[in-house]
Amino acid sequence: MSEPIAVVGGVGTTLGIALCKTLSANGYKVVGLARSEALHKEVTCMRCDLNNENEVFKTIREIEENIGHISTYIHNLGEFAQAPFLESDQGQFEQLWRTNCFSAYHAAKAVIADMIDTGGGNLVFIGATASIKGNADFSAFASSKFALRGLAQSLAREFGPKGVHVAHVIIDGVMWGHHAETWGMKVEQCLKPDAVANSILHLVRQDRSAWTHELDIRPDIENF
Amino acid sequence: MSEPIAVVGGVGTTLGIALCKTLSANGYKVVGLARSEALHKEVTCMRCDLNNENEVFKTIREIEENIGHISTYIHNLGEFAQAPFLESDQGQFEQLWRTNCFSAYHAAKAVIADMIDTGGGNLVFIGATASIKGNADFSAFASSKFALRGLAQSLAREFGPKGVHVAHVIIDGVMWGHHAETWGMKVEQCLKPDAVANSILHLVRQDRSAWTHELDIRPDIENF
Amino acid sequence: MSEPIAVVGGVGTTLGIALCKTLSANGYKVVGLARSEALHKEVTCMRCDLNNENEVFKTIREIEENIGHISTYIHNLGEFAQAPFLESDQGQFEQLWRTNCFSAYHAAKAVIADMIDTGGGNLVFIGATASIKGNADFSAFASSKFALRGLAQSLAREFGPKGVHVAHVIIDGVMWGHHAETWGMKVEQCLKPDAVANSILHLVRQDRSAWTHELDIRPDIENF
Amino acid sequence: MSEPIAVVGGVGTTLGIALCKTLSANGYKVVGLARSEALHKEVTCMRCDLNNENEVFKTIREIEENIGHISTYIHNLGEFAQAPFLESDQGQFEQLWRTNCFSAYHAAKAVIADMIDTGGGNLVFIGATASIKGNADFSAFASSKFALRGLAQSLAREFGPKGVHVAHVIIDGVMWGHHAETWGMKVEQCLKPDAVANSILHLVRQDRSAWTHELDIRPDIENF
Numbered sequence: 054m055s056e057p058i059a060v061v062g063g064v065g066t067t068l069g070i071a072l073c074k075t076l077s078a079n080g081y082k083v084v085g086l087a088r089s090e091a092l093h094k095e096v097t098c099m100r101c102d103l104n105n106e107n108e109v110f111k112t113i114r115e116i117e118e119n120i121g122h123i124s125t126y127i128h129n130l131g132e133f134a135q136a137p138f139l140e141s142d143q144g145q146f147e148q149l150w151r152t153n154c155f156s157a158y159h160a161a162k163a164v165i166a167d168m169i170d171t172g173g174g175n176l177v178f179i180g181a182t183a184s185i186k187g188n189a190d191f192s193a194f195a196s197s198k199f200a201l202r203g204l205a206q207s208l209a210r211e212f213g214p215k216g217v218h219v220a221h222v223i224i225d226g227v228m229w230g231h232h233a234e235t236w237g238m239k240v241e242q243c244l245k246p247d248a249v250a251n252s253i254l255h256l257v258r259q260d261r262s263a264w265t266h267e268l269d270i271r272p273d274i275e276n277f
Numbered sequence: 278m279s280e281p282i283a284v285v286g287g288v289g290t291t292l293g294i295a296l297c298k299t300l301s302a303n304g305y306k307v308v309g310l311a312r313s314e315a316l317h318k319e320v321t322c323m324r325c326d327l328n329n330e331n332e333v334f335k336t337i338r339e340i341e342e343n344i345g346h347i348s349t350y351i352h353n354l355g356e357f358a359q360a361p362f363l364e365s366d367q368g369q370f371e372q373l374w375r376t377n378c379f380s381a382y383h384a385a386k387a388v389i390a391d392m393i394d395t396g397g398g399n400l401v402f403i404g405a406t407a408s409i410k411g412n413a414d415f416s417a418f419a420s421s422k423f424a425l426r427g428l429a430q431s432l433a434r435e436f437g438p439k440g441v442h443v444a445h446v447i448i449d450g451v452m453w454g455h456h457a458e459t460w461g462m463k464v465e466q467c468l469k470p471d472a473v474a475n476s477i478l479h480l481v482r483q484d485r486s487a488w489t490h491e492l493d494i495r496p497d498i499e500n501f
Numbered sequence: 502m503s504e505p506i507a508v509v510g511g512v513g514t515t516l517g518i519a520l521c522k523t524l525s526a527n528g529y530k531v532v533g534l535a536r537s538e539a540l541h542k543e544v545t546c547m548r549c550d551l552n553n554e555n556e557v558f559k560t561i562r563e564i565e566e567n568i569g570h571i572s573t574y575i576h577n578l579g580e581f582a583q584a585p586f587l588e589s590d591q592g593q594f595e596q597l598w599r600t601n602c603f604s605a606y607h608a609a610k611a612v613i614a615d616m617i618d619t620g621g622g623n624l625v626f627i628g629a630t631a632s633i634k635g636n637a638d639f640s641a642f643a644s645s646k647f648a649l650r651g652l653a654q655s656l657a658r659e660f661g662p663k664g665v666h667v668a669h670v671i672i673d674g675v676m677w678g679h680h681a682e683t684w685g686m687k688v689e690q691c692l693k694p695d696a697v698a699n700s701i702l703h704l705v706r707q708d709r710s711a712w713t714h715e716l717d718i719r720p721d722i723e724n725f
Numbered sequence: 726m727s728e729p730i731a732v733v734g735g736v737g738t739t740l741g742i743a744l745c746k747t748l749s750a751n752g753y754k755v756v757g758l759a760r761s762e763a764l765h766k767e768v769t770c771m772r773c774d775l776n777n778e779n780e781v782f783k784t785i786r787e788i789e790e791n792i793g794h795i796s797t798y799i800h801n802l803g804e805f806a807q808a809p810f811l812e813s814d815q816g817q818f819e820q821l822w823r824t825n826c827f828s829a830y831h832a833a834k835a836v837i838a839d840m841i842d843t844g845g846g847n848l849v850f851i852g853a854t855a856s857i858k859g860n861a862d863f864s865a866f867a868s869s870k871f872a873l874r875g876l877a878q879s880l881a882r883e884f885g886p887k888g889v890h891v892a893h894v895i896i897d898g899v900m901w902g903h904h905a906e907t908w909g910m911k912v913e914q915c916l917k918p919d920a921v922a923n924s925i926l927h928l929v930r931q932d933r934s935a936w937t938h939e940l941d942i943r944p945d946i947e948n949f
Contacts, residue, residue, distance in 0.1 A: 106367065138435055139390055143330065146382055150374060154420060158370055166363055187430030195427040196378060203423030206411030211362055214946045229934070241934075248935035255927040261945040262901070262913075263920035268940035273933040274886045438722045453710070465710075472711035479703040485721040486677070486689075487696035492716035497709040498662045554815065586883055587838055591778065594830055598822060602868060606818055614811055635878030643875040644826060651871030654859030659810055 056082040058121050059257070060113070062103050062160050063129035064093055067230035068179070071246035072127055073097075075254050081125070084116055103130045104151055106159040113163040125175040125257045126164045128157045138192045146193040153197035154204060161208055165217055173216030175257040178205045180223045182277075209266045218264045220256045224249065225271035244272055280306040282345050283481070284337070286327050286384050287353035288317055291454035292403070295470035296351055297321075299478050305349070308340055327354045328375055330383040337387040349399040349481045350388045352381045362416045370417040377421035378428060385432055389441055397440030399481040402429045404447045406501075433490045442488045444480045448473065449495035468496055504530040506569050507705070508561070510551050510608050511577035512541055515678035516627070519694035520575055521545075523702050529573070532564055551578045552599055554607040561611040573623040573705045574612045576605045586640045594641040601645035602652060609656055613665055621664030623705040626653045628671045630725075657714045666712045668704045672697065673719035692720055728754040730793050731929070732785070734775050734832050735801035736765055739902035740851070743918035744799055745769075747926050753797070756788055775802045776823055778831040785835040797847040797929045798836045800829045810864045818865040825869035826876060833880055837889055845888030847929040850877045852895045854949075881938045890936045892928045896921065897943035916944055 059076045063069050064085035073096035076083045085098040101112040116123060132152040134145055157178055168174030182188075184202045187195035202221055209219035227233050229243035249270055256265060271277055283300045287293050288309035297320035300307045309322040325336040340347060356376040358369055381402055392398030406412075408426045411419035426445055433443035451457050453467035473494055480489060495501060507524045511517050512533035521544035524531045533546040549560040564571060580600040582593055605626055616622030630636075632650045635643035650669055657667035675681050677691035697718055704713060719725055731748045735741050736757035745768035748755045757770040773784040788795060804824040806817055829850055840846030854860075856874045859867035874893055881891035899905050901915035921942055928937060943949060 138432060139386070143379075143382065143386070147379065150378075150424065154374075154424070155367075155371065158367065158416075158420075162363070162367070183427070187427040187432075187434065189431060189435035192382075192428055192431040192435070195431045196382075196424045197427075199427030200374065200378070200420045200424035203407070203411045203419040203421075204416050207413060207416040207419045208362060208411075210411065210949065211413035211416070216945065218945065243934065245932060245934040248932035252927070252931060252935060252937065255924070259924060260917060260920035262915065262917040263924060263942045264945055265924065265940045265942055266949075268937045270935045270937055273888065273890065273936055277882065277938075434725065440721065442721065467710065469708060469710040472708035476703070476707060476711060476713065479700070483700060484693060484696035486691065486693040487700060487718045488721055489700065489716045489718055490725075492713045494711045494713055497664065497666065497712055501658065501714075586880060587834070591827075591830065591834070595827065598826075598872065602822075602872070603815075603819065606815065606864075606868075610811070610815070631875070635875040635880075635882065637879060637883035640830075640876050640879040640883070643879045644830075644872045645875075647875030648822065648826070648868045648872035651855070651859040651867040651869075652864050655861060655864040655867045656810060656859075658859065659861035659864070 055121070056080055057124040058082045058084070058116070059125040059127070060084050060086065060116060060123050060164070061127050061129055062086045063131070064096065064098055065089060066129065066131070067228050067246040068249055069129045070096065071250040072129065072253060075247065075250035076125070079254055082120065084120065086112060103156045103160065109156075109159045110163050117167055122167060122171045123164055123174065124168070125177070126160065127177040127179070127253060128160050129179050130156050131179060131181070134193050135190050136193070137190055141193055146196070149193045149197040150200060153194075154200040157201055157204060161204075165212060168217050169212070169215045173218070173261070175218045175220070176208065177220045177222060177253055177256060180221050182223070182225045184221070184223050206266070213264065216261070218257070218259065218261065220265060221267045222253060222256070223267065223269040225269050225277055226275045242272060242274065244270060279345070280304055281348040282306045282308070282340070283349040283351070284340060284347050284388070285309045285351050285353055287355070288320065288322055289313060290353065290355070291452050291470040292473055293353045294320065295474040296353065296477060299471065299474035300349070303478055306344065308344065310336060327380045327384065333380070333383045334387045341391055346391060346395045347388055347398065348392070349401070350384065351401040351403070351477060352384050353403050354380050355403060355405070358417050359414050360417070361414055365417055370420070373417045373421040374424060377418075378424040381425055381428060385428075389432075389436060392441050393436070393439045397442070397485070399442045399444070400432065401444045401446060401477055401480060404445050406447070406449045408445070408447055430490070437488065440485070442481070442483065442485065444489060445491045446477060446480070447491065447493040449493050449501055450499045466496060466498065468494060503569070504528055505572040506530045506532070506564070507573040507575070508564060508571050508612070509533045509575050509577055511579070512544065512546055513537060514577065514579075515676050515694040516697055517577045518544065519698040520577065520701060523695065523698035524573070527702055530568065532568065534560060551604045551608065557604075557607045558611050565615055570615060570619045571612055571622065572616070573625070574608065575625040575627070575701060576608050577627050578604050579627060579629070582641050583638050584641070585638055589641055594644070597641045597645040598648060601642075602648040605649055605652060609652075613660060616665050617660070617663045621666070621709070623666045623668070624656065625668045625670060625701055625704060628669050630671070630673045632669070632671050654714070661712065664709070666705070666707065666709065668713060669715045670701060670704070671715065671717040673717050673725055674723045690720060690722065692718060727793070728752055729796040730754045730756070730788070731797040731799070732788060732795050732836070733757045733799050733801055735803070736768065736770055737761060738801065738803075739900050739918040740921055741801045742768060743922040744801065744925060747919065747922035748797070751926055754792065756792065758784060775828045775832065781828070781831045782835050789839055794839060794843045795836055795846065796840070797849070798832065799849040799851070799925060800832050801851050802828050803851060803853070806865050807862050808865070809862055813865060818868070821865045821869040822872060825866075826872040829873055829876060833876075837880075837884060840889050841884070841887045845890070845933070847890045847892070848880065849892045849894060849925055849928060852893050854895070854897045856893070856895050878938070885936065888933070890929070890931065890933065892937060893939045894925060894928070895939065895941040897941050897949055898947045914944060914946065916942060
């Protein structure tokens with residue numbers, strides 16, 4: 054049997070790279086989707102603006118035709134914002150919803166039908182602390198992440214019986230990487246991207262008799 | 278002391294009318310905001326498309342200048358949809374988010390600052406079963422209602438300490454009225470609008486030492 | 502029609518007294534159940550150890566026979582504990598479960614059948630922050646309060662269709678009173694017992710077309 | 726480095742056996758604790774009544790002294806009950822709490838201190854659908870499973886920063902095995918014990934920078 058194909062939508066963050074490497078190291082043929090010109094050399098990437106539904110559909114069709122059926126799609130696009138509500142910008146509120154939720158709608162639309170037709174697949178969405186708790190000054194971020202979670206739940210219930218495993222991962226903390234360092238954080242306070250990728254690998258390999266829809270992931274010392 | 282002023286955003290449904298009447302009967306000066314030309318005769322209404330942020334800000338400013346400070350704002354706008362995901366329309370997905378969540382963002386922006394300046398106020402959002410559970414075929418509706426809930430939680434945590442009581446009401450069932458009758462439902466299976474309005478009246482009258490952020494409301498026989 | 506009869510199980514705390522007074526002032530004939538010899542003069546009380554199931558059944562039967570059908574029963578018994586787990590006492594773990602959960606089981610057993618036979622009633626359980634979040638050093642308290650919540654949910658679903666409104670109130674903060682003063686708290690940081698009692702009065706008066714099962718109550722400045 | 730030691734408390738069900746085998750096959754030295762005389766031949770078991778705290782402490786001490794430090798403890802004891810509340814037995818209500826929650830308290834007490842002293846460990850509790858939803862006729866079962874979940878959360882927050890990973894697994898469905906067959910279920914409707922054990926193996930191997938506290942597991946076709 055040929056290698057299963059995994060697509061990681063959003064390879065710019067530390068988690069995206071870690072997902073590509075982890076899946077590659079475990080027998081998947083991996084395609085990353087990245088927005089920037091500077092495509093990642095370590096992993097196979099295609100350029101795709103995940104906020105543009107036409108590009109998303111076109112890119113997914115290309116992969117299906119030229120590489121093969123996508124068995125696993127992980128949507129790793131995310132944009133963060135923190136601001137007092139009265140100083141917040143309505144354009145940003147909408148933009149966060151587009152990036153954090155609507156892009157996932159398009160990606161799911163693009164991949165699910167073929168997964169059903171080919172016997173099943175995995176669809177993973179990446180959430181955050183704000184997916185389950187709307188804290189002060191996080192109105193835009195929390196609202197968009199709640200929206201993604203509602204979408205993920207509905208898709209899980211609709212497509213589980215059709216063989217598509219939809220999972221929602223709540224990343225409760227800061228991912229270790231360039232940004233975390235800039236913010237003065239130490240590695241012990243952060244989630245290691247490889248470790249998170251490893252749990253997502255586990256999710257997409259679960260037997261269909263024992264699927265997980267939602268799990269939280271955080272560092273041992275995280276206050277929650 | 279003059280009557281407190283309450284604004285009901287969205288008077289077209291049975292609940293909107295019931296809220297206007299219940300608040301009026303309990304000492305509030307009430308202004309309903311309705312989209313349609315046919316304004317309701319039983320209650321004082323202004324025409325305002327709540328999906329249009331400019332109209333929302335303009336209307337709220339008019340009320341504040343001509344009638345007085347708004348002490349209670351209830352956002353009762355909502356649009357429903359049910360469809361298999363793969364047959365769903367992306368325009369509808371966006372429209373539901375606009376109507377069920379983004380309009381609430383604008384309304385909150387329009388009313389909160391003055392509430393803080395004048396010693397406090399009440400801001401009530403209306404949720405649904407789909408606010409906490411994303412069922413199959415409800416991807417657009419659930420995602421938009423989750424989004425509203427995330428916004429409501431964030432605003433509650435940000436503005437509670439500033440005197441603004443933000444509440445989120447989960448209507449878990451069908452409101453009795455024309456639509457329910459059309460669907461062949463009986464009154465015993467439905468929520469009575471007056472009864473729901475009565476609980477919302479209670480919410481906006483709670484002492485600030487004992488505020489409720491979220492409560493569910495359903496008929497006695499509802500399966501939940 | 503004669504006055505409806507309300508029983509408040511656990512009158513020793515500030516909330517118990519407030520419930521008795523609030524219900525009395527609103528047309529209920531109220532009987533408080535108190536453990537201590539020093540019965541409260543302001544409210545009608547009977548002595549009853551709510552941790553003793555025989556006393557509970559006997560007392561409820563006495564009330565039903567001598568005073569009348571109980572339309573509302575509020576279970577206000579609670580015991581608090583905070584301790585590092587490894588220093589905690591297994592006897593206390595069990596005792597908290599008995600006081601915070603098992604006593605509610607007995608009280609519900611004692612009152613529900615007659616409520617069903619006489620057309621319905623209200624059963625209210627009092628929860629805490631720890632009912633929905635198990636924090637460090639609260640293993641015994643959280644476990645017992647979670648247990649009570651599971652019981653309340655199950656009873657709500659079983660007896661709602663039979664006319665018994667089962668509600669669970671999450672008190673998220675410290676009730677103002679002697680203890681709060683001793684702990685150095687100020688009244689502005691606390692829940693006022695009368696205000697909480699007022700929301701519970703609202704709950705037990707809700708129309709059966711619009712029942713609330715769970716609501717949270719906290720001071721405006723409470724961090725949650 | 727020698728093999729890590731795992732103890733499975735409760736080997737009588739299908740999951741207990743699967744856990745022992747899965748952990749053994751993955752480099753753990755495994756000891757199962759079983760109540761019955763008929764110890765399992767396929768896995769190394771010690772006799773221990775997990776409802777008897779003295780036996781629990783004695784057995785755990787024996788393992789620590791004769792075999793070595795326990796790095797992973799999985800508490801797999803559970804008792805099920807379903808009954809209309811008014812026909813339910815108070816003795817059973819208490820018994821379920823003892824088996825489903827109090828036994829976990831004792832086991833955690835017995836294993837945690839040594840885990841902290843030896844650099845960390847894993848403690849896994851097994852929940853059910855009833856851990857998060859109290860359905861009609863499940864008052865005793867739901868209350869006991871809620872109680873276990875409250876305990877698990879509290880321990881996770883207290884001991885995570887001390888290196889002990891506390892996880893709570895929500896088994897949302899019926900485990901395949903003798904009982905399921907007796908009930909007329911088909912294997913496709915059930916969770917396969919090996920698949921569930923595999924996810925628990927993943928949990929106890931997570932890097933401490935990326936721990937999961939709670940995850941749900943269910944068959945693809947399960948309604949949830």
